[in-house]
Amino acid sequence: MNIYVCIKQVPDTETKIKLNPNQSGIDTTGIKWIVSPYDEFAVEEALRLKEKNPGSTVTVLSAGPSRVIEAIRTALATGADQGIHIEIPETADNHLTAKALAGALKKETQVDLIFTGKEAIDDGASQVSQLVAEYLHLPCVSVVNSIQYGNQTVQCKREIEGGSIEILESSMPVLIAAQKGLNEPRYASLPNILKAKKKEVKSLKLGDIGVSEADQKIRYKNFQLPPPKQAGKKISGDPTAQAKELVRILHAEAKVV
Amino acid sequence: MTWQAIVFLFVSSLAFGYSGYRFSLLLKMMSRQQGKALRLDRIPERIITTIANVLGQRAVLEKKAAGMMHATIFWGFLVITIGTVEQFVTTVYPPAHFEFIGPIAYSVLVWIQDIFTLAVLLAVSYACYRRYILRPEGLGKSKDAAIVLTLTGSLMVSILLMNGFRILGESPWWMEMMPISHRIASFLGRWGFSPELCLNLSTFFKWVHMLIVLGFSVYIPSSKHLHILAAGPNTFFKTLDREKGMKPINFENESVQQYGASKITDMSWKDTLDLYSCTECGRCQDLCPAYNTQKPLTPKMLILDLKSNLYRNQDKILAGKYDEVSSVIDTQVTDDVIWSCTSCRACEIACPVFIEHTDKIYDIRRNLVMMESRFPAEVQPVFKNMENNATPWAFSSADRANWAEGLSIQTMAQNPEIDVLLWVGCAGSYDDRNKKVLRAFASLLKKAGVKFAILGTEEKCTGDPARRIGNEYLYQTLAKDNIEVLNKYQVKKIVTACPHCFNTIKNEYKDFGGNYEVFHHSEFIAKLITEGKIKPTKTVEETVTFHDSCYLGRWNNIYDQPRSVLKSLPAINLVEMKSHHDQSLCCGAGGGRMWMEETLGKRINVARTEQALASNASIVASSCPFCMTMITDGVKTQEMQDKVKVMDIAELIDQATPS
Numbered sequence: 075m076n077i078y079v080c081i082k083q084v085p086d087t088e089t090k091i092k093l094n095p096n097q098s099g100i101d102t103t104g105i106k107w108i109v110s111p112y113d114e115f116a117v118e119e120a121l122r123l124k125e126k127n128p129g130s131t132v133t134v135l136s137a138g139p140s141r142v143i144e145a146i147r148t149a150l151a152t153g154a155d156q157g158i159h160i161e162i163p164e165t166a167d168n169h170l171t172a173k174a175l176a177g178a179l180k181k182e183t184q185v186d187l188i189f190t191g192k193e194a195i196d197d198g199a200s201q202v203s204q205l206v207a208e209y210l211h212l213p214c215v216s217v218v219n220s221i222q223y224g225n226q227t228v229q230c231k232r233e234i235e236g237g238s239i240e241i242l243e244s245s246m247p248v249l250i251a252a253q254k255g256l257n258e259p260r261y262a263s264l265p266n267i268l269k270a271k272k273k274e275v276k277s278l279k280l281g282d283i284g285v286s287e288a289d290q291k292i293r294y295k296n297f298q299l300p301p302p303k304q305a306g307k308k309i310s311g312d313p314t315a316q317a318k319e320l321v322r323i324l325h326a327e328a329k330v331v
Numbered sequence: 332m333t334w335q336a337i338v339f340l341f342v343s344s345l346a347f348g349y350s351g352y353r354f355s356l357l358l359k360m361m362s363r364q365q366g367k368a369l370r371l372d373r374i375p376e377r378i379i380t381t382i383a384n385v386l387g388q389r390a391v392l393e394k395k396a397a398g399m400m401h402a403t404i405f406w407g408f409l410v411i412t413i414g415t416v417e418q419f420v421t422t423v424y425p426p427a428h429f430e431f432i433g434p435i436a437y438s439v440l441v442w443i444q445d446i447f448t449l450a451v452l453l454a455v456s457y458a459c460y461r462r463y464i465l466r467p468e469g470l471g472k473s474k475d476a477a478i479v480l481t482l483t484g485s486l487m488v489s490i491l492l493m494n495g496f497r498i499l500g501e502s503p504w505w506m507e508m509m510p511i512s513h514r515i516a517s518f519l520g521r522w523g524f525s526p527e528l529c530l531n532l533s534t535f536f537k538w539v540h541m542l543i544v545l546g547f548s549v550y551i552p553s554s555k556h557l558h559i560l561a562a563g564p565n566t567f568f569k570t571l572d573r574e575k576g577m578k579p580i581n582f583e584n585e586s587v588q589q590y591g592a593s594k595i596t597d598m599s600w601k602d603t604l605d606l607y608s609c610t611e612c613g614r615c616q617d618l619c620p621a622y623n624t625q626k627p628l629t630p631k632m633l634i635l636d637l638k639s640n641l642y643r644n645q646d647k648i649l650a651g652k653y654d655e656v657s658s659v660i661d662t663q664v665t666d667d668v669i670w671s672c673t674s675c676r677a678c679e680i681a682c683p684v685f686i687e688h689t690d691k692i693y694d695i696r697r698n699l700v701m702m703e704s705r706f707p708a709e710v711q712p713v714f715k716n717m718e719n720n721a722t723p724w725a726f727s728s729a730d731r732a733n734w735a736e737g738l739s740i741q742t743m744a745q746n747p748e749i750d751v752l753l754w755v756g757c758a759g760s761y762d763d764r765n766k767k768v769l770r771a772f773a774s775l776l777k778k779a780g781v782k783f784a785i786l787g788t789e790e791k792c793t794g795d796p797a798r799r800i801g802n803e804y805l806y807q808t809l810a811k812d813n814i815e816v817l818n819k820y821q822v823k824k825i826v827t828a829c830p831h832c833f834n835t836i837k838n839e840y841k842d843f844g845g846n847y848e849v850f851h852h853s854e855f856i857a858k859l860i861t862e863g864k865i866k867p868t869k870t871v872e873e874t875v876t877f878h879d880s881c882y883l884g885r886w887n888n889i890y891d892q893p894r895s896v897l898k899s900l901p902a903i904n905l906v907e908m909k910s911h912h913d914q915s916l917c918c919g920a921g922g923g924r925m926w927m928e929e930t931l932g933k934r935i936n937v938a939r940t941e942q943a944l945a946s947n948a949s950i951v952a953s954s955c956p957f958c959m960t961m962i963t964d965g966v967k968t969q970e971m972q973d974k975v976k977v978m979d980i981a982e983l984i985d986q987a988t989p990s
């Protein structure tokens with residue numbers, strides 16, 4: 075089985091985000107980059123599937139500036155077999171990213187399954203997985219927290235509104251976007267970390283896969299940080315007075331009612 | 332040649348041949364171990380230590396009654412063995428009597444032997460009384476012990492009967508020097524046996540004695556009495572310093588494929604010698620916090636289980652079939668056993684034969700973590716945080732120096748002209764309670780006029796939690812980063828309020844090129860007080876008890892400095908808990924347990940807090956951020972937070988010191 079995982083490199087969850095001087099993006103200096111946590115579920119699922127189906131290979135793809143190779147190496151250290159890096163600019167949007175990933179996947183001889191995270195934790199857009207499936211004309215199931223593998227089919231469970239569970243069946247190949255709960259990602263063992271340094275990471279340019287920067291649909295103009303958190307306000311007085319004051323604040327200050 | 336000589340030579344060559352063969356197998360197994368341990372430095376010191384502890388029985392005598400009992404049997408064994416050798420020699424060749432050493436020396440020798448025969452008999456009786464009537468928990472049940480006590484007792488009785496009958500039969504001049512045997516003779520004399528019969532009976536008991544001795548030699552290699560031979564060398568090769576760092580792994584060496592111990596053969600020959608040396612005395616278990624709170628770990632059983640693992644694999648080891656050797660983790664040594672250890676080192680300090688339990692536990696953890704990624708699930712985010720943010724907790728490294736806001740403390744980058752670097756540590760940087768401790772300590776340093784700085788956001792976790800949990804690779808990454816920064820600023824002196832940071836920077840960073848003079852804040856404050864730079868004047872009319880941190884006390888032998896710091900507080904009433912100094916009970920946080928759930932048995936911090944509350948102190952003084960957290964939690968669990976405060980020694984001194 076040829077299993078593919080698309081991952082994104084994002085700033086660590088504890089990072090204090092700062093903007094660059096002209097506010098056209100975030101200031102990347104000193105950022106500790108990690109594999110987006112939902113993508114870790116995707117990698118883990120691929121590895122478990124591979125372990126159950128000897129002879130399978132797991133290939134990890136990531137599109138981005140050259141720093142994302144480090145994220146690919148992290149995934150290789152957990153046991154993935156090889157990596158593909160597609161060079162796109164820091165300022166790429168979801169469309170260009172998805173085109174790049176789909177372009178690289180099209181060049182592969184046989185794709186049986188693609189895993190991604192349900193969203194990246196930096197922009198939280200939840201776009202790329204569906205777009206990749208679309209560009210590849212493949213079915214896509216997103217926000218999946220349990221998968222049963224059949225012969226050339228998969229049965230996916232996803233939680234929907236109201237706590238119900240939706241069960242979807244799809245033929246393979248299919249793109250599955252992982253939700254938390256799908257599995258517990260492993261911690262890379264040292265022999266695998268050391269081996270990962272020697273595993274192959276193929277590098278592709280947009281030109282190699284017939285995509286161009288003109289495929290970008292969104293250009294970012296300006297970034298702003300959310301206003302700093304204000305100290306809480308304590309409303310005192312008897313319950314009636316408190317309720318009145320609360321309504322006044324919501325109306326006059328917060329302007330939400 | 333007499334019939335006696337012929338029979339003796341035959342029987343003894345069988346016995347010694349068999350035991351010699353068994354010993355050679357044991358030695359061979361030791362030499363087949365794959366792990367490294369080379370301890371041939373500081374020979375004179377090793378000799379002195381060995382003499383003090385083997386001949387002098389120093390460590391054994393740490394326990395009064397049981398120690399005296401053992402020492403008596405041991406010393407008796409030494410002098411009586413001289414007699415036994417004489418017996419063997421004269422049986423083969425009668426003229427080779429030891430009388431040649433001169434009448435006076437020989438008289439003294441037989442007198443001592445005679446006295447010790449009785450003394451050993453009394454000691455054996457006490458041992459039986461202790462084992463079968465008092466029954467201390469640590470001893471447990473032991474078939475070996477029953478056999479050996481019976482044999483030792485019989486040996487002494489056979490000597491007395493042999494001598495008693497001989498006195499009645501012929502009584503050579505030197506037997507006058509045997510007061511005990513004379514008493515026995517006069518007792519035996521009542522039956523009025525003929526001198527000839529008496530001589531025959533004496534010969535009979537001589538044979539009983541010799542056969543028991545030979546039986547002993549056959550029995551020793553497979554029993555706990557192997558310690559008779561192993562404990563001496565084990566003492567000689569022991570880690571000499573109290574401050575021992577964990578042995579580093581060289582990850583550059585590509586020929587190494589196995590990190591840590593997955594099999595008994597991955598350990599070193601010294602670990603095997605440790606296993607051979609165990610006397611099953613249970614002293615380690617008596618003090619183990621894990622055992623005492625019903626965790627599955629007992630250091631004594633760990634050693635015995637590893638020993639049986641070794642013996643189970645004997646054939647494969649001797650045949651060099653390492654691949655077939657079974658895992659060190661089995662039904663006895665389970666994952667839970669290995670994760671229960673707080674690395675408090677109480678076991679090692681208590682062990683009379685210097686067995687190093689923690690080395691083995693760490694070695695097994697290293698394999699589980701680095702080779703198998705197998706550890707309690709809650710540890711994974713800890714590793715990730717350390718990798719990504721250089722702290723075990725989920726905080727940003729950018730916020731590391733926030734605790735110092737408003738205190739106008741300079742960083743090394745701002746001002747490298749300092750007396751000492753203040754190493755803050757992760758708890759001091761991020762934990763709200765411990766931030767206050769750091770602020771108090773910084774305030775004290777200012778009051779004393781000490782020029783200091785911090786690394787600020789350039790400081791990283793020392794890596795200690797990763798190392799104790801078994802992630803040596805992550806530890807070395809962090810340690811090397813820190814050493815690079817410290818060396819960049821040419822730091823010479825470091826002070827820290829965290830015993831874990833203290834221990835690893837002081838004792839372990841030197842393996843990676845970090846050599847500094849490192850002080851724990853208790854030492855530093857004690858020094859400032861002696862030098863008169865800090866004068867606590869405000870009276871503290873409280874009863875205070877000091878909780879020893881394992882990494883300060885047992886790992887670094889610092890017991891007095893924090894106490895002397897506390898005693899400098901006017902009007903303080905310093906009391907000790909039930910266990911203190913090197914017998915102290917761990918708070919439960921060491922060995923990475925700070926970051927693991929404690930689901931088995933009673934909580935260790937609660938057990939320790941109960942001791943603290945029983946001391947009736949109104950303040951529990953701590954000198955470690957993790958102890959602070961654990962005891963504070965313990966006090967809350969007991970709902971005593973309104974009556975009992977947990978404070979760091981720096982806070983107490985700072986409060987009492989005017990600016």
Ligand code: SF4
Nearest residue numbers: 619672673675676678
């Ligand atoms: S180090 Fe402490 S917790 Fe670990 S086995 Fe020894 S006594 Fe028990």
Ligand code: SF4
Nearest residue numbers: 609610612613615682
């Ligand atoms: S390890 Fe040491 S303290 Fe523990 S039972 Fe064995 S000899 Fe005694």
